[in-house]
């Protein structure tokens with residue numbers, strides 16, 4: 001067992017233990033599976049990042065409130081979600097981490113938008129009758145390029161170990 005992972009292993013055991021009363025769907029809904037991955041990353045970065053070091057204490061406290069997700073008040077749940085999101089935010093803003101298929105979703109959408117606008121626009125300028133066809137072609141081309149590019153970026157992030 002690697003020494004630096006001791007903390008995250010303990011926390012992740014605690015998460016499972018405290019989530020005992022939760023339904024499986026709630027486990028996903030409150031992103032506890034993601035919290036487990038976040039914990040591992042924060043453990044790794046905490047040797048060089050003060051903020052992550054601080055977040056460790058935060059997470060220790062948060063994990064003790066997991067039972068509130070099953071029978072606490074709505075504000076308890078909101079509070080949990082807010083904290084859970086703030087860890088992800090720190091990891092993505094300061095350490096460049098992304099969630100699975102982040103770039104694929106982003107560039108597919110962007111590709112469709114740009115493709116439709118450019119090819120649709122050019123077709124319209126050439127002849128307004130071509131606009132509809134141009135939009136269709138633009139959609140297909142943008143979708144294809146966006147997907148290829150997004151997948152490539154996701155893959156690169158994954159190789160760097162920066163995908164959750």
Ligand SMILES: [Zn+2]
Nearest residue numbers: 045049051052
């Ligand atoms: Zn950090």
